[in-house]
Amino acid sequence: HTLKTLGLSYCNLDQVPDLSNQPDLEDLNLYYSNIKEIEGVDHLTKLTYLGLDYNKITRISGLEKLKDLKSLGLMNNKFSKIEGLENLVNLERLGISENRELTSFDGLSTLKKLEQLGLSQCAIEDVDGFREFSGFKDLYFLSLSMNRITEIDVKETLPALEELHLDKNRIQKVNINGCLPSLVRLELNENEITDIITIENLPKVKYIDLTENKFNVLENLSNLPSLTNVMINQTPVKQIRNLNLPEGCRISSFLIDSFTKQERTDMEQQIKSLGLKDGWLRARDYWD
Numbered sequence: 001h002t003l004k005t006l007g008l009s010y011c012n013l014d015q016v017p018d019l020s021n022q023p024d025l026e027d028l029n030l031y032y033s034n035i036k037e038i039e040g041v042d043h044l045t046k047l048t049y050l051g052l053d054y055n056k057i058t059r060i061s062g063l064e065k066l067k068d069l070k071s072l073g074l075m076n077n078k079f080s081k082i083e084g085l086e087n088l089v090n091l092e093r094l095g096i097s098e099n100r101e102l103t104s105f106d107g108l109s110t111l112k113k114l115e116q117l118g119l120s121q122c123a124i125e126d127v128d129g130f131r132e133f134s135g136f137k138d139l140y141f142l143s144l145s146m147n148r149i150t151e152i153d154v155k156e157t158l159p160a161l162e163e164l165h166l167d168k169n170r171i172q173k174v175n176i177n178g179c180l181p182s183l184v185r186l187e188l189n190e191n192e193i194t195d196i197i198t199i200e201n202l203p204k205v206k207y208i209d210l211t212e213n214k215f216n217v218l219e220n221l222s223n224l225p226s227l228t229n230v231m232i233n234q235t236p237v238k239q240i241r242n243l244n245l246p247e248g249c250r251i252s253s254f255l256i257d258s259f260t261k262q263e264r265t266d267m268e269q270q271i272k273s274l275g276l277k278d279g280w281l282r283a284r285d286y287w288d
Contacts, residue, residue, distance in 0.1 A: 038062040082107030120145040129155030
């Protein structure tokens with residue numbers, strides 16, 4: 001009798017155990033061990049899930065024959081390059097977050113069936129317009145939080161993408177114009193944005209988080225017919241202009257000390273004149 005599922009997490013393994021007598025394995029979990037090299041899985045051709053998160057893997061290899069694999073976890077390892085995934089053409093979920101030496105996501109271009117991709121807490125600096133994701137028609141979730149990205153200029157159309165997480169980077173400029181037709185949630189909070197060049201032509205986006213950035217003028221948001229919330233908490237916005245937002249969209253700001261009374265009044269008038277709702281939380285409202 002052979003196994004379909006095997007969990008060996010927290011077993012302090014130094015290597016993948018001998019599983020030559022388990023050719024029917026579909027689900028293998030090897031989280032939280034000391035595995036440095038991926039070997040001994042090439043005969044497990046029925047695997048659909050392989051979990052290798054929280055190990056010490058220095059190079060991605062040994063996966064070439066796992067063509068039925070749909071989910072692969074490689075979070076928190078030691079590799080600095082994405083490689084050896086070219087044959088995993090049926091992969092739908094890939095977690096590579098928390099690989100601190102990883103500076104690029106080159107090496108993913110053949111994974112056209114990806115639906116979810118986690119690349120947060122790495123050392124990525126340049127996304128190159130998302131060109132690596134050309135032809136990714138099913139990708140609906142992408143996280144690049146907590147990297148070193150300095151600019152977002154989306155060039156590649158990602159037709160299914162619903163959530164894009166770019167928070168906690170070093171982004172200074174943003175240009176997103178019409179390449180993400182299914183986007184619902186856009187997170188750009190905790191960056192260094194001084195210039196919103198364009199965020200427009202996103203027909204389904206409902207939520208944009210611009211909290212904790214550096215721009216003084218909220219501008220260049222237009223043709224966002226589904227938008228309900230724009231968050232600018234802890235951002236020193238003094239002026240709103242060049243906005244074309246749906247009536248009733250809520251602009252939420254929470255700046256207890258940043259505005260004088262007159263500046264607050266001016267901001268309220270600007271928001272009201274645009275037919276928008278003011279989601280401002282005063283300190284007394286917050287503490288009450």
